Amino acid sequence: MNALDSGTPRRIGAVLLRHWYLISGSWPRFLDLCYWPVVQMILWGFIQTYLMRQSDFFAQAGGILLGAVMLWDVLFRGQIGLAISFFEEVYSRNLGHLLATPLRIGEYIVALMGVSLLRTVIGLFPATLLAIWFFGFSLYSLGFALIAFFFSLILFGWSIGLFVAGLVLRYGLGAESFAWAFIFALAPLCGVYYPVSILPGWVQMLSALLPAAYIFEGMRAVLIEHVVRADLLVYAGLLNVVWLAAGIAGFLNFHRAARERGMLLQLGE
Amino acid sequence: MDTTPNPSKHDAQHAIQVEGLTKRYGEVLAVNGIGFAIRQGSFTALLGGNGAGKTTTIAMLLGLVRPTAGRITILGEDFARHPKALLARMNFQSPYADLPRRLTVRQNLTVYAKLYGVRNAKAEIANLAQELDLNALLDRPLGELSAGQRTRAGLAKAFINRPALVLLDEPTASLDPDTADWVRAFLARYAAEAQATFLIASHNMLEVERLCDGVLMMREGRIVDRGSPKALIAKYGRTNLEDVFLDVARHGARANEIAAP
Numbered sequence: 001m002n003a004l005d006s007g008t009p010r011r012i013g014a015v016l017l018r019h020w021y022l023i024s025g026s027w028p029r030f031l032d033l034c035y036w037p038v039v040q041m042i043l044w045g046f047i048q049t050y051l052m053r054q055s056d057f058f059a060q061a062g063g064i065l066l067g068a069v070m071l072w073d074v075l076f077r078g079q080i081g082l083a084i085s086f087f088e089e090v091y092s093r094n095l096g097h098l099l100a101t102p103l104r105i106g107e108y109i110v111a112l113m114g115v116s117l118l119r120t121v122i123g124l125f126p127a128t129l130l131a132i133w134f135f136g137f138s139l140y141s142l143g144f145a146l147i148a149f150f151f152s153l154i155l156f157g158w159s160i161g162l163f164v165a166g167l168v169l170r171y172g173l174g175a176e177s178f179a180w181a182f183i184f185a186l187a188p189l190c191g192v193y194y195p196v197s198i199l200p201g202w203v204q205m206l207s208a209l210l211p212a213a214y215i216f217e218g219m220r221a222v223l224i225e226h227v228v229r230a231d232l233l234v235y236a237g238l239l240n241v242v243w244l245a246a247g248i249a250g251f252l253n254f255h256r257a258a259r260e261r262g263m264l265l266q267l268g269e
Numbered sequence: 270m271d272t273t274p275n276p277s278k279h280d281a282q283h284a285i286q287v288e289g290l291t292k293r294y295g296e297v298l299a300v301n302g303i304g305f306a307i308r309q310g311s312f313t314a315l316l317g318g319n320g321a322g323k324t325t326t327i328a329m330l331l332g333l334v335r336p337t338a339g340r341i342t343i344l345g346e347d348f349a350r351h352p353k354a355l356l357a358r359m360n361f362q363s364p365y366a367d368l369p370r371r372l373t374v375r376q377n378l379t380v381y382a383k384l385y386g387v388r389n390a391k392a393e394i395a396n397l398a399q400e401l402d403l404n405a406l407l408d409r410p411l412g413e414l415s416a417g418q419r420t421r422a423g424l425a426k427a428f429i430n431r432p433a434l435v436l437l438d439e440p441t442a443s444l445d446p447d448t449a450d451w452v453r454a455f456l457a458r459y460a461a462e463a464q465a466t467f468l469i470a471s472h473n474m475l476e477v478e479r480l481c482d483g484v485l486m487m488r489e490g491r492i493v494d495r496g497s498p499k500a501l502i503a504k505y506g507r508t509n510l511e512d513v514f515l516d517v518a519r520h521g522a523r524a525n526e527i528a529a530p
Contacts, residue, residue, distance in 0.1 A: 014383035096366035
């Protein structure tokens with residue numbers, strides 16, 4: 001069986017359209033996407049303003065906390081956006097319909113990534129504009145490095161999101177809470193708000209396995225030292241290849257197990 | 270319907286050929302080595318009590334459940350080798366699967382038209398809306414519709430790609446008698462126009478008698494009897510299929526009288 005054919009873009013587009021209908025058809029749903037990133041940005045913006053008045057370090061490294069919180073949201077929204085888009089099919093008991101169409105499982109994974117990208121951009125863009133207006137910090141001042149940071153973080157988010165979606169495929173909606181819990185368990189290891197070097201030695205070894213740890217280190221290098229650390233981006237990129245391969249393999253294995261156990265028609269609320 | 274228990278030839282005359290199809294969940298044998306062949310252009314009912322293995326059989330024919338053993342040939346092709354190409358020519362409706370309730374009927378049909386590669390989706394949706402009396406409902410979210418209206422929307426999805434093979438699980442269960450009657454008329458009209466094959470799981474024996482030219486009776490994962498509705502009624506000395514169903518469900522088939530090829 002071919003993994004791709006001429007209908008691949010159309011089928012991926014159909015899944016994207018299904019989620020665009022869902023998002024665009026409800027203003028509360030649309031606002032919900034933007035709400036938390038804006039609230040987070042405002043909260044951390046004021047913390048940063050306070051610290052800048054108290055500390056020379058923060059005064060000189062303006063935007064370090066705001067940059068961190070918004071980049072963290074790329075990772076978090078990327079992960080949760082993929083997982084929630086998958087859960088929508090489970091909640092609506094639509095998964096059986098989708099998987100009994102010509103849609104390939106690989107196409108479905110790509111479509112979920114596309115929906116996640118859309119949700120992340122919709123959610124974060126207003127927060128980045130408001131950060132300029134409220135606190136005079138532009139995330140876009142990171143320059144071209146921002147593009148690398150963004151895609152590196154969202155790829156890592158998709159890896160985790162695929163694994164969590166696979167868990168729900170295999171174990172049902174009882175595993176849904178992992179979508180929220182798993183990513184927050186990794187947050188202390190990623191060095192979002194502090195350098196990984198302050199962590200205990202054995203924890204640093206775990207951090208070294210996470211692409212996000214290199215990205216937040218890279219962000220601090222840009223904002224504090226005004227240098228783009230290509231070495232950190234390369235490490236993050238290589239680790240992302242491994243994590244994404246593991247995420248896809250996990251999802252495919254859980255899908256195979258769900259098909260084996262007759263879960264695909266049973267999943268739902 | 271071909272009454273051959275284990276058809277060995279695969280030919281273009283049969284829309285579905287199943288050999289030794291088995292599904293085991295741990296210790297539970299949900300489907301136990303069944304074999305049947307369904308002629309193209311025919312209506313076949315899959316009957317049996319709850320837990321007989323009907324839904325598992327249909328799910329295996331759709332690729333949603335992986336068989337433990339056996340072979341499925343659909344429209345002359347090995348399903349295990351060409352599942353997605355075959356699924357493009359099939360469709361289904363089941364009470365175990367819903368369409369997204371926050372999307373309107375039209376949005377749902379548009380998404381599925383794209384998934385199935387329907388060339389003139391707008392015209393096809395308009396045609397199905399006319400056939401299934403959905404015109405007034407097209408722009409309403411599915412969640413606002415009654416159970417019967419949602420069933421009709423689900424049927425529209427099941428025909429969006431003008432399938433050659435349609436699998437329906439309780440297609441008229443939530444419909445009032447009048448609506449159920451014209452839905453059955455629609456199914457018969459579609460079958461005649463498109464030369465389509467239907468496999469229907471139903472508990473409505475009058476519906477089966479009216480629509481189907483073949484019946485497969487399942488019990489405890491096995492096909493225990495098969496034949497035309499009239500032949501089965503005569504064989505069991507009953508006046509209707511419902512009594513035959515009750516005989517099979519309560520006492521099993523007349524094993525020594527299973528129709529010969």
